[in-house]
Amino acid sequence: MRPRRPVGGDASIGGGERGDDLAPQIPVHQEAVNEHQHRAVLRAGDPVADDALGNPCRREARVTRGALYHHFRSKQELFEAVFEEVELGVVDKVVAAVATQSDPWSQAMAGIDTYLDLCLEPRTQELALRQAPIALGWTRWREIEERHALGLIRAQVESLTAAGLIRRRSTGMLSGILFGALIEAALAIAAADDRSQARQEAGEIIRSLAEALR
Numbered sequence: 239m240r241p242r243r244p245v246g247g248d249a250s251i252g253g254g255e256r257g258d259d260l261a262p263q264i265p266v267h268q269e270a271v272n273e274h275q276h277r278a279v280l281r282a283g284d285p286v287a288d289d290a291l292g293n294p295c296r297r298e299a300r301v302t303r304g305a306l307y308h309h310f311r312s313k314q315e316l317f318e319a320v321f322e323e324v325e326l327g328v329v330d331k332v333v334a335a336v337a338t339q340s341d342p343w344s345q346a347m348a349g350i351d352t353y354l355d356l357c358l359e360p361r362t363q364e365l366a367l368r369q370a371p372i373a374l375g376w377t378r379w380r381e382i383e384e385r386h387a388l389g390l391i392r393a394q395v396e397s398l399t400a401a402g403l404i405r406r407r408s409t410g411m412l413s414g415i416l417f418g419a420l421i422e423a424a425l426a427i428a429a430a431d432d433r434s435q436a437r438q439e440a441g442e443i444i445r446s447l448a449e450a451l452r
Contacts, residue, residue, distance in 0.1 A: 317373045320365065321366060321382065350445070355437070
């Protein structure tokens with residue numbers, strides 16, 4: 239798993255836009271700015287519009303445009319940073335769920351179930367599955383998803399193969415196919431009218447695919 243990339247130190251409020259320089263001159267810690275980024279992006283209907291990543295975030299955090307974009311070269315880069323944080327949170331929860339199980343099969347099933355459950359969370363669903371493919375483009379979105387998820391899937395495939403729980407196959411190809419299946423399941427959940435039902439059906443299908451590998 240890739241270590242968290244710091245996005246900078248504390249941002250300080252300063253002048254730069256009419257009205258912003260009337261705000262109290264107090265430090266704004268990066269953690270607070272990150273949370274406001276999440277809120278602004280999730281609230282916005284269009285993630286690449288001016289209000290989606292600029293003004294609401296700055297109003298809530300009480301920082302100037304210059305203080306915010308000191309850390310990011312563009313609105314898309316800001317969105318990508320927020321998306322990365324969401325993805326890291328998903329990975330952390332999946333890893334924690336896997337660690338609660340003692341055998342490779344239970345670990346794999348716990349990882350699948352936790353990931354699909356997270357697809358029902360508003361932040362993951364709205365930002366990672368709905369807005370990110372539009373804001374970042376399909377190719378860049380998939381690259382980031384792959385970077386965070388594929389290593390976990392590959393580790394589980396290797397563990398299951400070593401334990402003799404699935405037949406030996408090309409680890410790279412099988413991991414890629416399972417990654418694609420999970421991504422499509424996640425997108426289907428996000429797009430469904432009844433997301434809870436979609437999550438249940440997706441879980442049954444993914445488990446059936448896993449069972450067929452034995």
